[in-house]
Amino acid sequence: MKQKVKRKVCKIIAAVAVMSVAAAGFAGCGSSSAGSSGSSADVVIAGSTSVQPLSEALAKEYMKDNSGADIEVQGGGSGQAVKSLSDGIATIGALSREIDDSEKSDVKKTYMIAKDGVAVVVNKDVNVTDLTLDQLKKIYTGKITNWKKVGGDDNKIAVVSREEGSGTREAFTTKTGVLSDNKDNTTKDAVVQSSTGAVNKTVKSTPYSIGYVSLASVSNDTKTVKVEGVAPSESTVLDGTYKIQRPFIYAVGSDVSSETQAFIDYVMSDAGQKQVKKNGFIPVNKDEQ
Amino acid sequence: MISNVKTTNDLAFKIRDLNLHYGDFHALKDIDIDIPRHKVTALIGPSGCGKSTFLRTLDRMQDTVEGAKVEGEILFDGEDIYSKECDVTDLRKKVGMVFQRPNPFPKTIYENLVYGPKVHGITDKKRLDEIVERTLKEVALWDETKDRLHTSALGMSGGQQQRLCIARCLAVEPEVILMDEPTSALDPVATAKIEGLLHDLSGKYTVVIVTHNMQQAGRVSDQTAFFLLGELLEVNSTEKIFSAPDNKKTEEYISGRFG
Amino acid sequence: MYTREKVIEKLIFICAAVSVAAVALITIFIFAQGMPAIQRTGLLKFIFGTDWSPTNGSYGILPLIAGSMAVTIGALIIGIPTGLGCAVFLSEVLDKKQAGFFRSAIELLAGIPSVVYGFFGLAVIVPMIRAVANVFSPDAGATGLSVLAGAIILAIMILPTIVSISVNSIDAVPVTYREASYALGADRRETITKVVLPAARSGIFSSIVLGMGRAIGETMAVLLITGNVAVVPHGIFSPAATMTGTIAMEMSYATAEHQQALFAIGIVLFVIIVILNGAAQAVMKKFGGEAA
Numbered sequence: 007m008k009q010k011v012k013r014k015v016c017k018i019i020a021a022v023a024v025m026s027v028a029a030a031g032f033a034g035c036g037s038s039s040a041g042s043s044g045s046s047a048d049v050v051i052a053g054s055t056s057v058q059p060l061s062e063a064l065a066k067e068y069m070k071d072n073s074g075a076d077i078e079v080q081g082g083g084s085g086q087a088v089k090s091l092s093d094g095i096a097t098i099g100a101l102s103r104e105i106d107d108s109e110k111s112d113v114k115k116t117y118m119i120a121k122d123g124v125a126v127v128v129n130k131d132v133n134v135t136d137l138t139l140d141q142l143k144k145i146y147t148g149k150i151t152n153w154k155k156v157g158g159d160d161n162k163i164a165v166v167s168r169e170e171g172s173g174t175r176e177a178f179t180t181k182t183g184v185l186s187d188n189k190d191n192t193t194k195d196a197v198v199q200s201s202t203g204a205v206n207k208t209v210k211s212t213p214y215s216i217g218y219v220s221l222a223s224v225s226n227d228t229k230t231v232k233v234e235g236v237a238p239s240e241s242t243v244l245d246g247t248y249k250i251q252r253p254f255i256y257a258v259g260s261d262v263s264s265e266t267q268a269f270i271d272y273v274m275s276d277a278g279q280k281q282v283k284k285n286g287f288i289p290v291n292k293d294e295q
Numbered sequence: 296m297i298s299n300v301k302t303t304n305d306l307a308f309k310i311r312d313l314n315l316h317y318g319d320f321h322a323l324k325d326i327d328i329d330i331p332r333h334k335v336t337a338l339i340g341p342s343g344c345g346k347s348t349f350l351r352t353l354d355r356m357q358d359t360v361e362g363a364k365v366e367g368e369i370l371f372d373g374e375d376i377y378s379k380e381c382d383v384t385d386l387r388k389k390v391g392m393v394f395q396r397p398n399p400f401p402k403t404i405y406e407n408l409v410y411g412p413k414v415h416g417i418t419d420k421k422r423l424d425e426i427v428e429r430t431l432k433e434v435a436l437w438d439e440t441k442d443r444l445h446t447s448a449l450g451m452s453g454g455q456q457q458r459l460c461i462a463r464c465l466a467v468e469p470e471v472i473l474m475d476e477p478t479s480a481l482d483p484v485a486t487a488k489i490e491g492l493l494h495d496l497s498g499k500y501t502v503v504i505v506t507h508n509m510q511q512a513g514r515v516s517d518q519t520a521f522f523l524l525g526e527l528l529e530v531n532s533t534e535k536i537f538s539a540p541d542n543k544k545t546e547e548y549i550s551g552r553f554g
Numbered sequence: 555m556y557t558r559e560k561v562i563e564k565l566i567f568i569c570a571a572v573s574v575a576a577v578a579l580i581t582i583f584i585f586a587q588g589m590p591a592i593q594r595t596g597l598l599k600f601i602f603g604t605d606w607s608p609t610n611g612s613y614g615i616l617p618l619i620a621g622s623m624a625v626t627i628g629a630l631i632i633g634i635p636t637g638l639g640c641a642v643f644l645s646e647v648l649d650k651k652q653a654g655f656f657r658s659a660i661e662l663l664a665g666i667p668s669v670v671y672g673f674f675g676l677a678v679i680v681p682m683i684r685a686v687a688n689v690f691s692p693d694a695g696a697t698g699l700s701v702l703a704g705a706i707i708l709a710i711m712i713l714p715t716i717v718s719i720s721v722n723s724i725d726a727v728p729v730t731y732r733e734a735s736y737a738l739g740a741d742r743r744e745t746i747t748k749v750v751l752p753a754a755r756s757g758i759f760s761s762i763v764l765g766m767g768r769a770i771g772e773t774m775a776v777l778l779i780t781g782n783v784a785v786v787p788h789g790i791f792s793p794a795a796t797m798t799g800t801i802a803m804e805m806s807y808a809t810a811e812h813q814q815a816l817f818a819i820g821i822v823l824f825v826i827i828v829i830l831n832g833a834a835q836a837v838m839k840k841f842g843g844e845a846a
Binding site: 386 | 731738739749
């Protein structure tokens with residue numbers, strides 16, 4: 007009697023093992039691009055990783071007051087935003103730049119939900135306080151290598167950059183002209199760090215270094231440099247005098263569910279914009295929406 | 296006690312009041328014994344009686360055991376081997392040891408044999424080759440191995456390996472060879488070969504052999520010492536021990552009453 | 555009775571099959587995703603090209619290969635003598651109790667997450683290297699983020715592997731070999747270097763190969779301390795980028811073409827590891843044959 011039960015159990019275990027291997031195999035054969043698994047959530051936001059933390063904060067607040075809502079936030083980069091939208095994977099595409107012409111056909115409407123400045127930070131021993139866009143471009147393309155060329159001490163500039171594909175990098179290189187004709191000319195000698203936090207740490211501890219970070223993440227351990235005579239702040243970003251800035255954009259297609267619209271309405275409302283400010287980003291004027 | 300050099304000429308070892316403790320355990324008790332030069336001395340006794348322990352004091356192998364404490368006097372060529380002036384590596388060059396299980400190094404036959412000489416400073420290849428040939432001939436292994444000196448020693452049979460170990464021991468030109476039950480792991484044919492070897496060796500070297508096998512002791516030795524529970528009960532010529540021992544316990548052991 | 559054994563046999567076969575299947579699936583996946591990138595750029599240009607600029611459509615990975623090799627070799631140069639010395643110390647000098655304590659301490663090293671190693675490197679090692687580099691070449695403007703930083707941290711990370719396995723190998727050398735050596739008049743140092751270590755060499759070598767595998771595959775720690783500069787490093791104080799670090803850093807943002815190129819790096823990494831392991835096996839066969 008015991009033997010029979012044991013045998014049955016063994017058979018069941020064997021069957022379960024085979025089925026799980028098969029299931030794993032099928033699951034593995036699924037689509038490979040980042041952030042593309044099908045989701046059952048009502049609202050799926052995919053795209054820029056710069057916007058992602060803000061989306062997550064907004065979603066969290068929204069879901070607190072609307073317990074029935076199910077919002078999922080994914081990354082993938084601004085490049086993936088519109089694609090996810092058109093593939094039906096996301097209901098909102100998040101970008102840290104304007105949509106370009108090739109993407110216009112898949113997008114019905116865009117909402118600028120916030121603005122972000124990109125601050126230029128230097129190590130505390132650098133005594134240069136103001137740089138022009140052209141100087142920044144020359145520093146980051148390796149044409150200027152010594153601080154004395156821009157009014158500082160005779161010391162080699164240690165350049166810190168973000169990694170390829172970073173939205174922050176894209177904003178910086180576009181606005182300074184380091185990116186031109188679709189070519190990113192960041193000098194090969196630049197040290198690359200893969201997050202805002204790492205850039206901050208590196209600039210803080212490396213003498214005569216320069217880097218760029220999202221305005222929301224500027225720390226007290228580094229000095230912020232003025233660009234074209236303008237210091238970065240909420241007002242200078244809003245009135246456009248601080249040049250290195252980027253829009254945070256939610257894009258939607260022609261098919262917008264009620265849950266998605268409800269969330270977007272929240273984000274654009276005063277309550278939502280209050281959250282934007284709370285997270286260190288810059289809320290948009292009503293007329294720019 | 297400083298011994299008179301004259302009287303120790305024919306003695307390889309002179310041991311007086313030897314006591315050994317492993318921690319709290321008193322393993323050897325008040326051992327007094329003379330080991331004559333160029334003779335074979337057999338150490339017999341039941342398991343655990345201390346004969347191997349005693350053997351290992353003669354080349355200070357007890358130094359490698361944690362917690363072993365040796366007291367007393369062991370004079371080798373008139374000098375106390377446990378004194379501070381005694382150089383252990385030099386002692387072990389003169390007093391070699393062959394172990395119960397054959398333990399050739401996992402190297403070639405050649406490398407096994409030249410290991411000792413190299414350690415003691417011989418680097419000339421011709422001399423080393425000569426040592427290899429001489430020692431292998433002494434143990435009657437030369438013909439079997441001369442064509443495969445540079446193959447692994449582990450490829451030989453047990454009996455051959457043990458003879459190799461003896462040859463390895465001879466390669467450093469010792470005065471004394473200590474043997475700790477050298478044939479107990481071998482078959483009768485190999486055993487016979489090694490016993491024959493002992494006979495040839497004893498003319499040139501002093502041999503002290505621990506054996507479990509009384510018949511072997513009777514066959515190969517000139518002097519026999521009987522150990523029991525850490526004490527040396529009797530030491531006499533082999534002939535006397537095996538025919539008319541002084542001590543009753545010796546007689547009982549020999550006749551197989553215990554052990 | 556017999557059928558039950560058959561069932562168990564089938565069960566453990568399935569377990570083995572799952573492991574093999576996993577490796578096969580991953581390999582096929584990497585190749586499938588990465589081959590188009592290699593075809594697009596051309597194999598030689600991909601491997602030997604010196605310009606890695608995905609945003610400009612240029613995919614040459616020589617600097618990355620050089621970076622990975624540099625930190626790995628550096629780690630081995632530092633880690634092997636240190637690890638072996640440590641293993642000999644633990645095995646031969648310390649008694650059982652002390653050795654146990656030391657071993658636990660070293661094995662704790664193995665439990666530290668690699669990102670913590672990275673932060674430690676960034677906070678402690680990088681500034682020290684910067685100071686030293688400025689002594690040697692004050693005008694170079696070294697940041698301390700360098701091959702040397704990577705090599706030092708990786709050496710610490712592979713230490714537990716090398717020490718642990720080497721200690722086991724050394725302990726496994728039969729005491730009879732040591733006794734034979736002492737009996738012939740060798741001292742401790744000679745016994746260790748001429749008998750014990752050679753006898754343990756097959757295990758020691760395995761530990762080194764395992765350590766090398768860990769070093770070359772390490773991602774998080776090197777990402778934080780090597781500077782990720784995609785230029786072939788010209789000295790130990792130069793920054794570098796590793797294959798693994800680059801993949802990790804750029805994968806989340808990568809678009810289709812860039813992503814395929816990253817998978818292609820994965821292919822190259824895979825092939826390099828297979829070659830290294832194969833070479834190690836061959837060497838072991840040649841020299842390890844006689845070891846106990």
